[in-house]
Amino acid sequence: MKRCAIYTRLSKDADGTETATARQEADARAFAAAKGWTVAEVFKDVDLSAYRKVTRPGYESMLTALASRQVDGVLVWKLDRLVRSPAEFERFWAICETHDATLASVNEPVDTSNELGLVIVRILVAFARLESATMSLRLRSVKAASAKAGRPKHGGPRAFGLTDGWTDIVPHEADMIVDAAARVLAGESIRSIVLDWNRQSLTTSTGRPWSAQTLRNLLLQRRLCGQREHRGEIVADGVWPAILDVDTCDRLRTVLTDPARTVPHAGRTFLLSGILRCHNCDSRMRGSIATNGRRRYACPPKPEGCNGTVILADPTDQLLADMVCDALDSPDLASALGRPDDDGDDHAARIRVLIGRLDDLAGMWANGGISRREWMTARTSIDQQLEQARAAAAATTRNRQAAPWVGRGMQLRARWDDGLDLEFQRAAVGAVIDRAVIRAAVKGRNRFDADRIVVEWRA
Ligand SMILES: [Zn+2]
Structure with missing residues (x-):
């Protein structure tokens, strides 16, 4: 960030205290100076009714400055001065993404340059x-x-x-x-x-x-x-x-x-939840702890799955980690993944357009412009396109996350068991593996056996 905008807002904190905008601005200027940023402009709002809907002229001007690229990013004293709800943050962030702007905070560890940093901001x-x-x-x-x-x-x-x-x-x-x-x-x-x-x-x-x-x-x-x-x-x-x-x-x-939701968020403490599939019914297997305390993956009960396939989690996780890290060093996968795919913004734009069309259709039906049957037919087609666009967007995200590791499988493997973030591990696995089917155990219901795992590679 070279030219930053400082945004300050006077508001009641949750505990009733106030931090004057002058103090916020002074802190922010010191912060910017330390980073070597030029303060291009300061925007200010005074808003004492913290969470009611109040218009914020300073905030809106700041968005305009971002959109016209007069500044490269925004520096705030604390995130709660900038936005008051996750929805508002998403609106703000959509503008930043479109115009390559960044966000920084004096009092919080904000790093919007990577996915994990953004997750932290959202939290x-x-x-x-x-x-x-x-x-x-x-x-x-x-x-x-x-x-x-x-x-x-x-x-x-x-x-x-x-x-x-x-x-x-x-x-x-x-x-x-x-x-x-x-x-x-x-x-x-x-x-x-x-x-x-x-x-x-x-x-x-x-x-x-x-x-x-x-x-x-x-x-x-x-x-x-x-x-x-x-x-x-x-x-x-x-x-x-x-x-x-x-x-x-x-x-x-x-x-x-969101149909894509069930995949990345299922069972956050298990590496392969949602990636492993039951050989019998093709359901996504989920991580759970057995009554004997051992971690395992199991096919979910009816009606979702057949509840018939189980495999021990720890050796399966280890094996897949080895396979993924080896794959990252293999020339074939590396070349497929290394291809930069910068269509991410296109996918996001397309998703917005399709959602807009769904809204339009619903409006046309409500106004009597089209019949219910026409509405349903058009909607099915748009839903299908939406599903494709979402899958494409997810693939782009995965490729971006894995890209830094291509050709560095050995280094990744070395860090894997040493506190490497689970979401990152899942991203790496998801980037190279489409799915892994778990076959029936020959002996013992949940016995681990490397032959039971059939990996389907992405590239
Ligand atoms: Zn099953």
Whole structure:
């Protein structure tokens, strides 16, 4: 970054303290000087109502400066001065990506030059949001009693997060929803949240333990942001107390309904979850801990899988690590992977266009411009194109992540067991391996035997 913009905002912190914009600016100038950056411009906003929707003229001008490349990046005192929700961050980051801009923070370890650095930024943003959302919840629940219009039908179980009759927020349940939303948006899997909640003995509104399905269904509900939905359409707004804002709800739906999601996030502590396939039913095998404490991969129970194939995880992980690292040093794979594929931006743009078309179609159908049948037909075709574009985007991401390691398989293997990040390991495996089929054991149900593993290489 050569010419940076400093962005400052006066706001109430979660604990009620304020940091004057002058102090933020002074710190940021010192930081920029230390890095050798020129401060091209300073943008400032004063906003004391931390998380309500307030227009921020300074922020908007700063975005314009980025988009017209008057500056190479933005320096903030803390990330929560810049954006107030993950959705807002994504909007900001889309502009940076388009215009090759970077982001830096005086008080946080922000490095947007690589995927892992970006994941950390997203987590920091999600946590900042979580803190303030918990604070504003208390305020909202006071007003909630007045939101009686559009009450749901009586009877049946109470909606999680709301009291009977949906008039009030149940604070500790609403906190759980806010927590889950922030964690999903930061990339955590639903399964991992459910495991964590059940470990803490947190239950549903009927006192049952959580399942991945119940939590997923809950997070997809429009009522979480106060909207009433009928057959997929929003028919009323603000009819009951909102626990999340509309942006967060929209983003949750995008993330949770993304078909690519189940692959990278399944079972985060197992290297090969989702990569190994059952020979019998072709399901993605998942990592789990057996009752004897041994880590293993198993075909999921019905209806997803046949539950018939199991293999010990540790020797399988080791074998695949060896194979992947060898492959990275093999000339064939290296040349296939080394080919730079810089279509990533095209894929992202295409995905946005296709999603826009889906919206247009839904609008045309709603206005009576096309029949339901025409809508469905067009939608199926767009869905297919969307799936292809997403797969292509994922492949590009994988290639980019593996590219630095091509030809360095031996070095990678040396670092593998020495604290190499699991997400990085998974990226390396995913970059060279399409899938690995686990065949039936000849003797003993989960016995490890290298012959049971049939690897299908990408290149
Ligand atoms: Zn199976």
